[in-house]
Amino acid sequence: MPMPEWLRIRRSKDSDNREAALWSKCPKCGEVLYRRDLLANAYVCMRCGHHFRMGAYDRISTIIDGDFTEVGAEVLGGDPLGWVDKKTYGAKLSGDREKSGLAEAVVCGFGQIGGFDVGLGVMDFHFRGGTMGTVVGERIALLLEEARRRRVPCIIFTASGGARMEEGMLALVQMAKTSAAVTRFTDDGNVLFTVLTDPTTGGVAASFAFQGDVIVAESKAVIGFAGRRVIEQTIRQRLPDQFQTAEFLLEKGAIDMVVERRALKETLVRLLEYTVGTRVQR
Amino acid sequence: MPMPEWLRIRRSKDSDNREAALWSKCPKCGEVLYRRDLLANAYVCMRCGHHFRMGAYDRISTIIDGDFTEVGAEVLGGDPLGWVDKKTYGAKLSGDREKSGLAEAVVCGFGQIGGFDVGLGVMDFHFRGGTMGTVVGERIALLLEEARRRRVPCIIFTASGGARMEEGMLALVQMAKTSAAVTRFTDDGNVLFTVLTDPTTGGVAASFAFQGDVIVAESKAVIGFAGRRVIEQTIRQRLPDQFQTAEFLLEKGAIDMVVERRALKETLVRLLEYTVGTRVQR
Amino acid sequence: MSNNLIVEREKGLLELERRIAELRSANATQPVDMSSEIAALEQKYRQILQEVFGSLTPWEKVHMARHPNRPTSLDYISRFDRFDELHGDRQYRDDPSIVGGLALLHGRPVMAIGQQRGRDTKENLRRNFGMPAPEGYRKVRRLAHLASRLGLPIVTLVDTKGADPGISSEEHAQSEAIAACLHEFTKARVPIVATVIGEGGSGGALALAIADHVIMLEHSTYSVASPEGCAAILWSDATKAEEAAARLKLTAQDLQRFGIIDEIVPEPLGGAHRDGSGIVTRVLTEVDAAIARLTARSPEELLEDRYRKYRRLGAWQTTQGEVVGQST
Amino acid sequence: MSNNLIVEREKGLLELERRIAELRSANATQPVDMSSEIAALEQKYRQILQEVFGSLTPWEKVHMARHPNRPTSLDYISRFDRFDELHGDRQYRDDPSIVGGLALLHGRPVMAIGQQRGRDTKENLRRNFGMPAPEGYRKVRRLAHLASRLGLPIVTLVDTKGADPGISSEEHAQSEAIAACLHEFTKARVPIVATVIGEGGSGGALALAIADHVIMLEHSTYSVASPEGCAAILWSDATKAEEAAARLKLTAQDLQRFGIIDEIVPEPLGGAHRDGSGIVTRVLTEVDAAIARLTARSPEELLEDRYRKYRRLGAWQTTQGEVVGQST
Numbered sequence A, B: 001m002p003m004p005e006w007l008r009i010r011r012s013k014d015s016d017n018r019e020a021a022l023w024s025k026c027p028k029c030g031e032v033l034y035r036r037d038l039l040a041n042a043y044v045c046m047r048c049g050h051h052f053r054m055g056a057y058d059r060i061s062t063i064i065d066g067d068f069t070e071v072g073a074e075v076l077g078g079d080p081l082g083w084v085d086k087k088t089y090g091a092k093l094s095g096d097r098e099k100s101g102l103a104e105a106v107v108c109g110f111g112q113i114g115g116f117d118v119g120l121g122v123m124d125f126h127f128r129g130g131t132m133g134t135v136v137g138e139r140i141a142l143l144l145e146e147a148r149r150r151r152v153p154c155i156i157f158t159a160s161g162g163a164r165m166e167e168g169m170l171a172l173v174q175m176a177k178t179s180a181a182v183t184r185f186t187d188d189g190n191v192l193f194t195v196l197t198d199p200t201t202g203g204v205a206a207s208f209a210f211q212g213d214v215i216v217a218e219s220k221a222v223i224g225f226a227g228r229r230v231i232e233q234t235i236r237q238r239l240p241d242q243f244q245t246a247e248f249l250l251e252k253g254a255i256d257m258v259v260e261r262r263a264l265k266e267t268l269v270r271l272l273e274y275t276v277g278t279r280v281q282r
Numbered sequence C, D: 001m002s003n004n005l006i007v008e009r010e011k012g013l014l015e016l017e018r019r020i021a022e023l024r025s026a027n028a029t030q031p032v033d034m035s036s037e038i039a040a041l042e043q044k045y046r047q048i049l050q051e052v053f054g055s056l057t058p059w060e061k062v063h064m065a066r067h068p069n070r071p072t073s074l075d076y077i078s079r080f081d082r083f084d085e086l087h088g089d090r091q092y093r094d095d096p097s098i099v100g101g102l103a104l105l106h107g108r109p110v111m112a113i114g115q116q117r118g119r120d121t122k123e124n125l126r127r128n129f130g131m132p133a134p135e136g137y138r139k140v141r142r143l144a145h146l147a148s149r150l151g152l153p154i155v156t157l158v159d160t161k162g163a164d165p166g167i168s169s170e171e172h173a174q175s176e177a178i179a180a181c182l183h184e185f186t187k188a189r190v191p192i193v194a195t196v197i198g199e200g201g202s203g204g205a206l207a208l209a210i211a212d213h214v215i216m217l218e219h220s221t222y223s224v225a226s227p228e229g230c231a232a233i234l235w236s237d238a239t240k241a242e243e244a245a246a247r248l249k250l251t252a253q254d255l256q257r258f259g260i261i262d263e264i265v266p267e268p269l270g271g272a273h274r275d276g277s278g279i280v281t282r283v284l285t286e287v288d289a290a291i292a293r294l295t296a297r298s299p300e301e302l303l304e305d306r307y308r309k310y311r312r313l314g315a316w317q318t319t320q321g322e323v324v325g326q327s328t
């Protein structure tokens, strides 16, 4: 697919080191794939169908019809705890900005999908493992508030290792902030679709990800509250490979549907067709 | 306890053959008990604590402070299907009326419990196994409607083998009628307590019994949807004794509390104290 | 031998059908004209069909409703303009005996929810013979609630022997699950249209059938208990099932008279499975028409009408013998 | 040896306590007056207590919060005027790591809900060390919803290492269960007062702690992750837990500064367990006072205030470096 204008501009502004890498190796089948082809195939391995983790802007470009206007982009991270571990938090943030071409772990904004106006939030695992700190919480809340004002549906793609430890409790309470924003948004008669991508865990899973009216999961995505290693340490045995995958959760009744990435946009458009224009009743 | 005036009047009007029986044998421990002592002990075996199934009026007299005014007593059974099996439905009804001293399988009305005005419905297993036909459905609905008008809490004691087959689908839809009445009653900010006594199964369990705000069960009562024999036939094995008892359901999270009969009134008064006078919000 | 009465009776017809087909194919390839023999056989075939299926007893209808080839919920749902299945109770399991999701019916977005039995043994095992567990009813409740929130009419398809009577269903509070469905359907602020397409068995069926408009197929049944179960309990004799079927008034015709259902969709001679496609078209048209009528009502009017409808069901008398309520 | 730092430190004090008691009893029975020796020992005791517990590091507070004798939720709940426990999620199981029910607090009806760890090994096993399963959170949600429907203020007591991380918890959608709690607490139309009485571990704690007024005991902790877990992940070295504890800003004092909690209840020197009865009295008084203040607000005002409170939590800057939001 051609790169939309907003994305070209965006890309030319931010350094995007991943663009520089011309080739990617599929971690599942080992095939070496030309990066441009991979992008054109929505980062799905042409050989084995493996879904690569996808950058937020790439994702947006595969979902949104054309233009995309960001909200909350001006909200940037602070360092409320003055955090230092092996590095300072500040250094980690700059490193990730450099590496991912993103200012934070979520990109939010408005655009059209299949001709429907929507609010769209997309998390990106490449930035601090998609962890939720104050900026992610703030941007998600701004997105929901603005979507509520515009009375348009909201779609949020999740990808997260959980709450961001470097921001301590200020990160954890973003679960409360985003939940409050979801409640206000949906109580006011609007519809929220969440799309759970690999991985969706911890504080993000346990807040807005599982508060969607319809919960879609991308094929093979790992979804859960506790991390696999934590569970394995607790029960002192290895978990089956299938555990915590989207397909597993579908069987366990936790999510509405599992969708292959290349069918995602079409699915979202269908979901919008069912729900947009109907007046919401309580 | 002394027999209240309303009950004495009631008793003198209706024939109550059970009163004639001076002695009862405990089906659990075999002890032969003087019936007057048994009544004074709320039909709990003085030797082993076994809870005898209790007649509706006896139950009312152990729960209500003093006066009790029936509602829906004028609603009496028809025979909508002209039912005949080994007997006619009409003959079964007269037989049960004779035997139980009841006009139908539920008695509803208003009185005070611990000084609180309440609506009270009490089912009686001695009348057609406490099955719900049109009269039971109608009386429960009338009770809830009148309690809604009076804005008083409602307490319903259940004891039922399910829907009454002799009234066919007209019996089954009483589940819908009573559910609709419960919805209207609770949506309007009123509180419903249900007390599940032995046995509470089938269509009564699957409608108002499990729609209470707080669900109390009497100790050892059998509670379930399907009957034990049906399940045993389906799975072709014997079920453990404990299965479907109140205590089992408490562990399985289905009910709020299990209460010994002699503590029931006190428990209900406590529940009323928490909830009466608080304004209800939605 | 099938334990289904109708399937047994169809065997003679199948033989006749086979002979007609043989003659036809012979006629096409051989010089002798056999068209009059064919016509005679076809005449006989129609006559037998009429004799065998022209008027069905309640017991025959019980078997017709259970016919293995009778269109199932998915046969209807797959004929909506579009269907996107939504899975799961969000808590414990996705119960395959309930199929539900967003659908377009004649261009109108609705929530479609049906009980699904298997169309063969393997599917029957997977779908528990169409008998929902509590997880299935919790899925129903969740979808009905979502529909109410989003303003989507609810279309249900009823086809079950009843709620699953197994151990884990009891352990997971089957009664609570059904009671919660009933509660949700009495408060959903959207039009609800239910259609009994096969067997409407007891509370497990009613859990999907509190509706503003209830349709039954001509030969479907809807009963407080299975005739077999009823006979076993009231006659202490399971062989009295046929008599029980007659007494229970479980046919569409009886139930319309009682005001329990609102509309009957006629079936082709011999039953719905003889023209699956036609019956599905007819049902979907009637469902759509009902929704169109109901959509004109405000949520408050819908709720009031629904309340009154169920409130008045059931005949009773005062002590004075004066009729204060009537079922019709 | 206990793996609890505070328990270890208390050993020396226990020895001293024993000697003082001995001297006292000797003094009462023997002719020699040892009251000055006793006074000296008591003086020394107070001095050591002050030295050891006078100011606690975050890491010490982590251990204080986990002290085996620290009052648990039931120690508070049993001191309400009255409590009637309500059990179960109405679906699957009653999770003993959550205790909840109707209660009278200073004569006022409330819904009390707490996380309950065991007070000995056996109880710890039964209560899963206070780590709730999804069924526990579904019970919380159910009770919060009931409280909101009945207009009863909600009082929660937070004391958990975190939500249970086992297989069946994942299979029963732990994420959904917690998310549903958060949703319920953001919409409950009644005052909510939460008190962190011990360890407030991660999302599993927050699920009970979206509140109009949040209290912490002086030496309780409330953290995005356990210091051990944080150290393992961010330092790749679990022995850095003490440093992590300091960096995480998990103390009541830090969190009050950030505006995440509203009030700190002081503990006696040496920790809450040195005067369990006193601390319970103090907490219940503060909870009651908070409810009294909040009850004056209408449901709409409560919801608006609660929204604003959580909406503004978190510091951030615009690209221009200008601070647009501040945590304090």
Ligand SMILES: [Zn+2]
Residues within 6 Å of the ligand: A026, A027, A028, A029, A030, A031, A045, A046, A047, A048, A049, A050
């Ligand atoms: Zn590959």
Ligand SMILES: [Zn+2]
Residues within 6 Å of the ligand: B026, B027, B028, B029, B030, B031, B045, B046, B047, B048, B049, B050
């Ligand atoms: Zn006995």
